[in-house]
Amino acid sequence: MKIALTLLVVFFWAWCPSDAKHVPCPFPEELWCSSREIATACQASCRNIPEKKSNAVQISLYYESLCPGCREFFVSQLYPTWLTLGDVINMTLVPYGNAEERNTSSGKWEFTCQHGESECLGNMIETCIMYYLKDASAYANVIYCMESSVDVLKSAPLCLQIYSKDVTWDKVQSCVNGDLGNQLMHQNALMTDALSPQHEYVPWILVNGKHTDDLQKQAQSALFNLVCKLYTGEKPDPCQAV
Incomplete structure (x- = not known):
């Protein structure tokens, strides 16, 4: 079941931005209300959705919006795992990575990114x-829609329009171009600089607040299995085959 669900997500959702208004739900109808994440992705109205577990596994991703390896991990590992095991995962996304910041004479922060100005803009858009x-149940679909597209930046307005009824693209642009976005990116810089051990590359993955080479390797190769193994409560149904 786990393999089938993951393949459904990757196959159906990979072309999201190119024909976004007609994206089918990648899950059969009987699964639409099995988690808040799937219900949101399929835009289903559900009752009695399982609540997030108090002992949920913490997955934190420090990344860059245009980094190929970051995009691959989010699209092929983190998002499908979160979508199928969302009630036992708490996900944190911090777009900054190997960027650098400088405090200018105007008091604003100036950012330089590994993949150029476009990546700085992508980081800022996703942060706003x-x-x-x-909540991740609201923004993860937008981020996935962007990161799985051919052009992350061009897809952003349409991805937001599809998955958000309340937040407009104009509002996001105001954040990106104003003091709010500047301060939010500075907070991302502080969070990234505070990592212990300090990050050496991206994607940089923390599992339950810890980073080791072994956890990074397991997360990048089989995050679903890792989450199932680490979750200490009653195993969700998709984990039974692991």
Whole structure:
């Protein structure tokens, strides 16, 4: 079941931005209300959705919006795992990575990114989207829609339009171009600089607040299995085959 669900996500959702208004739900109808994440992705109205478990596994991703390895991990590992095991995962996304910041004479922060100005803009857009949408169940689909597209930046307005009824693209642009976005990116810089051990590359993955070479390797190769193994409560149904 786990393999089938993951393949469904990757196959159906990979072309999201190119024909986004007609994206089918990648899950059969009987699964639409099995988690808040799937219900949101399929835009289904559900009752009695399972609540997030108190002992959920913490997955934190420090990444860059245009980094190929970061995009691959999010699209092929983190998002499908979160979508199928969302009630036992708490996900944190911090777009900054190997960027650098400088405090200018105007008091604003100036950012330099590994993949150029476009990546700085992508980081800022995703940060503002996450700020306004607040919860991962609301913003993860938008970020996935962007990161799985051919052009991350061009897809952003349409991805937001599809998955957010309350936050407009104009609002996100105001954040990106104003003091709010500047300060939010500075917070991402502080969070990244505070990592212990300090990050050496991206994607940089923390599992339950810890980073080791072994955890990074397991997360990048089989995050679903890792989450199932680490979750200490009653195993969710998709984990039974692991």
